Structure formats: C-alpha cells, structure tokens
Amino acid sequence: MGIDDELNGQLELEAAMELNRRQVSEEQLLRFEGYIADILTAMGLDLNTPATVNTPRRFVRALYDSTEGYDGDPKLLTVFHTECRGGPDCRLSQVIEGPIHFFALCEHHALPFHGHAYVGYIAHEDIIGISKLTRLVRLFAKRFTVQERIGQQIADALDSMLHPHGVAVYLEAHHLCTQMRGVREVAPKTRTTFWRGEYENQPDLRAEFFKACGL
Numbered sequence: 698m699g700i701d702d703e704l705n706g707q708l709e710l711e712a713a714m715e716l717n718r719r720q721v722s723e724e725q726l727l728r729f730e731g732y733i734a735d736i737l738t739a740m741g742l743d744l745n746t747p748a749t750v751n752t753p754r755r756f757v758r759a760l761y762d763s764t765e766g767y768d769g770d771p772k773l774l775t776v777f778h779t780e781c782r783g784g785p786d787c788r789l790s791q792v793i794e795g796p797i798h799f800f801a802l803c804e805h806h807a808l809p810f811h812g813h814a815y816v817g818y819i820a821h822e823d824i825i826g827i828s829k830l831t832r833l834v835r836l837f838a839k840r841f842t843v844q845e846r847i848g849q850q851i852a853d854a855l856d857s858m859l860h861p862h863g864v865a866v867y868l869e870a871h872h873l874c875t876q877m878r879g880v881r882e883v884a885p886k887t888r889t890t891f892w893r894g895e896y897e898n899q900p901d902l903r904a905e906f907f908k909a910c911g912l
C-alpha cells in the first residue's frame with residue numbers, strides 16, 4: 698500500500714467518523730453552569746445545600762463527557778493488513794463482538810438511552826483489534842443521536858475502515874425519554890439491525906450472527 702493510499706484511507710476514515718470537534722472555553726462552561734442552575738432551581742432542586750451547590754457544574758461536565766464521541770478517538774486509526782486468501786473463509790468467516798454496552802443521549806429529549814450492541818464483520822484484507830469495535834460503538838453512541846443512526850454509522854465506518862465482505866450490526870436499547878415520563882415505566886427494548894455486503898443477501902449468515910450473539 699502506497700503513501701497516497703494510506704493518506705486517502707485516513708481521510709476516508711476521518712470522514713466516516715462524522716466528527717464535530719468541540720471548542721468550549723472555560724468562560725462558556727461557567728456561563729452554562731448559570732443557565733443550568735436556573736433550570737434546575739425552577740424544576741424544584743434546592744441548590745443551596747452542601748450536596749447540591751456544585752450540581753450545575755457537575756451536570757455541565759457530565760454532559761460534555763457523555764458527548765465526547767464528537768471529538769473522535771485517535772486510537773481508532775490503526776488498521777492491520779492481512780492477506781485475503783479468497784475462498785469460503787473470506788466470504789463466510791465472521792468476527793463477532795458483543796454485547797458492547799453503550800450509553801447515548803436521544804437527540805429529541807437529550808435524555809439517555811442505553812443498551813447493547815453486537816457487531817460482526819467478514820474480513821477481506823484488513824482487520825482491526827477486537828477492542829476497537831467497542832471504541833467504534835462508543836464513538837457514535839456518545840453523542841446526541843438516535844438508535845438507527847448509531848447502527849448506520851457503525852456499519853458505514855467499518856465499511857470504510859476495512860472494506861470487508863460484510864458488516865452486521867444489532868442494537869437493543871432502553872430509552873429513558875419514554876420510560877421516565879408518563880405511565881410506560883417499563884418499556885420494551887427497541888431493537889435495530891443493519892446489514893452490509895454478504896449479509897444483505899445471505900439469510901444463513903444473518904442467522905449465524907444472531908446465534909453467535911446468543912440472540
């Protein structure tokens with residue numbers, strides 16, 4: 698692989714990560730703490746106790762940390778080259794990781810949804826370390842988003858990182874925006890699947906993926 702190919706791969710990967718690197722100054726954070734203090738007080742929280750006096754600060758920091766997926770993950774850039782030998786191994790052998798626990802914020806309510814992801818792929822000439830699949834899930838989950846988009850982004854990013862023969866993503870999550878309000882306290886899990894490449898037209902591969910995931 699030449700330098701140009703490598704550079705193009707890097708750019709393609711950066712694009713697939715759909716980053717939105719944040720620049721939030723200390724001065725802004727202080728201002729946000731004031732807004733949050735107003736809101737929490739109006740909602741009924743007494744901020745004049747030793748336990749709560751720093752709650753607005755903690756809330757703003759927690760929100761920032763919970764959405765750090767926008768800033769990217771430099772450890773995701775390493776891809777290992779193998780040799781595709783063709784044949785059934787290349788078309789059928791799956792790498793499957795899961796359950797990968799994730800936490801996200803729903804973009805409609807800014808409240809959490811959380812659950813598990815299962816990610817599978819059929820390698821061609823490139824592979825990544827297994828722990829990178831966890832990083833990839835968190836890169837897209839730690840944002841304001843929806844469950845469907847996380848799955849699509851994981852599938853598309855793996856596609857551009859590895860150019861594999863196929864990608865499978867299954868997500869199941871509880872959405873607190875439906876569970877914390879109103880009467881639906883115990884809502885069912887929301888399940889979503891995404892298939893790319895060989896998985897699209899091979900039901901056997903999809904069945905094997907679910908079976909390997911214990912689903």
Ligand SMILES: [Zn+2]
Nearest residue numbers: 803805806874
């Ligand atoms: Zn919501």
Ligand SMILES: [Zn+2]
Nearest residue numbers: 781783787821
């Ligand atoms: Zn191959």
